[in-house]
Amino acid sequence: MxxxxxxxxxxxxxxxxxxxxxxxxxxxxxxxxxxxxxxxxxxxxxxxxxxxxxxxxxxxxxxxxxxxxxxxxxxxxxxxxxxxxxxxxxxxxxxxxxxxxxxxxxxxxxxxxxxxxxxxxxxxxxxxxxxxxxxxxxxxxxxxxxxxxxxxxxxxxxxxxxxxxxxxxxxxxxxxxxxxxxxxxxxxxxxxxxxxxxxxxxxxxxxxxxxxxxxxxxxxxxxxxxxxxxxxxxGVGNCHVYVDKAADFAKATAVIVNAKIQRPSVCNAAETLLVHKDVAAQWLPEAARTLLASGVELRVCDRAYAALAAVGLADLVQHATEADWATEYLALTLAVRIVDSLDDAIAHIERYGTAHSEVIITEDEVAAEQFLQRVDAAVVYHNASSRFTDGFEFGFGAEIGISTQKLHARGPxxxxxxxxxxxxxxxxxxxxx
CATH class of the missing domain: 3.40.605.10 (Aldehyde Dehydrogenase; Chain A, domain 1)
Structure with a gap:
């Protein structure tokens, strides 16, 4: 009873x-x-x-x-x-x-x-x-x-x-x-x-x-x-920034720093950085130094750890666990993973993302269009920070929330x-x- x-x-x-x-x-x-x-x-x-x-x-x-x-x-x-x-x-x-x-x-x-x-x-x-x-x-x-x-x-x-x-x-x-x-x-x-x-x-x-x-x-x-x-x-915001092999490095650094640091406690802040293997050795160390200097804790995959260890940063980062890919930190913590291709980046987002806000940094318009079409999220970005997923920033005056469902309302x-x-x-x- x-x-x-x-x-x-x-x-x-x-x-x-x-x-x-x-x-x-x-x-x-x-x-x-x-x-x-x-x-x-x-x-x-x-x-x-x-x-x-x-x-x-x-x-x-x-x-x-x-x-x-x-x-x-x-x-x-x-x-x-x-x-x-x-x-x-x-x-x-x-x-x-x-x-x-x-x-x-x-x-x-x-x-x-x-x-x-x-x-x-x-x-x-x-x-x-x-x-x-x-x-x-x-x-x-x-x-x-x-x-x-x-x-x-x-x-x-x-x-x-x-x-x-x-x-x-x-x-x-x-x-x-x-x-x-x-x-x-x-x-x-x-x-x-x-x-x-x-x-x-x-x-x-x-x-x-x-x-x-x-x-x-x-x-x-x-x-x-x-x-x-x-x-x-x-929905919660396990948001990703993917740095493609055709990325402009200055844009990539500016976007990931803003997406992670500008206000880390909100749902449109980036939680995972995905980096194409072809640019990891050249771009990732400098980006990591900038993030670490801003107080960000980096939890990295084995390949990213090797790339950072090669430039003397091994003691400043942690090995990521499986749980890190699925975590919305809402804090100065960032998971970092090196991927082999655009397809691998999208597959990672499909598995761990929360359909909130996803970003690609690239100068390759074909790659950008594939990402924007294939990634199933409320808001997808090309060369811009996920922090813009906001009613005020979209010109709505304010927002009552960011919908990650598909019926009636989606996004801010x-x-x-x-x-x-x-x-x-x-x-x-x-x-x-």
Missing amino acids: TEAPSGSAMALQEAVHEMLRRAQGAKRTLFVASTKQKNEALREMGKALWAECAAILAANMEDVAAAREAGQPEARIDRLALDERRVRQMVDGLAALIELPDPVGERMEHFVRPNGLDIRKVRVPMGVIAMIYEARPNVTVDAAGLAVKTGNVAVLRGGREALKSNQAIVRALHRGLAAAGLPQDAVLLVERTERETVDMLIRARGLVDLAIPRGGEGLIRRVVENAIVPVIET MGLRELTSYKYVVHGDGQVRK
Whole structure:
């Protein structure tokens, strides 16, 4: 027999469901809000965030101190930590959304049937979106802003390590919504951090229209495997940079350094470097020196170890294990492998990649086109860093996540990815025979 839920569990579920009922109520207002109203809300939300910057940073300092005391790794703390520049980026992200076209109401198709039925396919909001994420407070603003612009309601369930930061941010967002005359329940924060609240959100059919998990592999798997509401899966990022035999060495070094070092704790950072055997001896030692000087730990295959040992770098690198090829480090660690060909590089990516972001560095246009066509990932690059897989960098204003699935949305998810559509049909008394 299934054990009946305890009284405390039932009370928690009722509290979550009551919040979702409020969200459903706000949804009716957001569905019909004009673009002008939504843009005004975004403007006021940005103003309130900046006005509350000091309070937000003070709350974040408490979260960071608690995370350090709990022994959280630096990569996780980096995702958690805010400073004035990062708050400014949040505000700028909301401002960028104002300038973008509102997709709601966009006519996607229009046709008239022989019987005179006028059929239009138009974009509509998704509804109530449960955003389930971990240690990045900026996601709170990105998700809220994207939801408001698209007429959706955001129910935010962040990680316990960012609770104080998220509470301060949502208080500011509520001030902005109220100033613009939209319901504060358009953005709601689940302040209870028991793991059960995740299950309650993803199993609330009729109250949640879409769930989006954003975080580590464990969180994403938990949501995907247990949800009974629709889910868009945002995947982990085991991203590769492949340096082809026809690579420009200066470009190759610049790209791998940026992809690994610029912000190693995020999902679009490179985790594995693949190098064609024909250029390994000439290019890899210099690239390795640059990476090592920047504090990167290199875990290398036997052939790469030999190439680096030949120039006196053996003591500065480690032998890679099988597990290294499949690891998303989210830290200053890079796996390095020498491959025999473009085919071998693609085969390695097929085996160990996570369909996130993959890069080829080459001046051979034929090789580049083969890579771009054959590699099955949400974003593929030729001579550019994987760090550009980002809604803001793609011109979307912000992103709610990077989808690695293929249904409905793939890659950085911006405004259009947060809409569905419906068919609007005009007739003049037609009946079906």
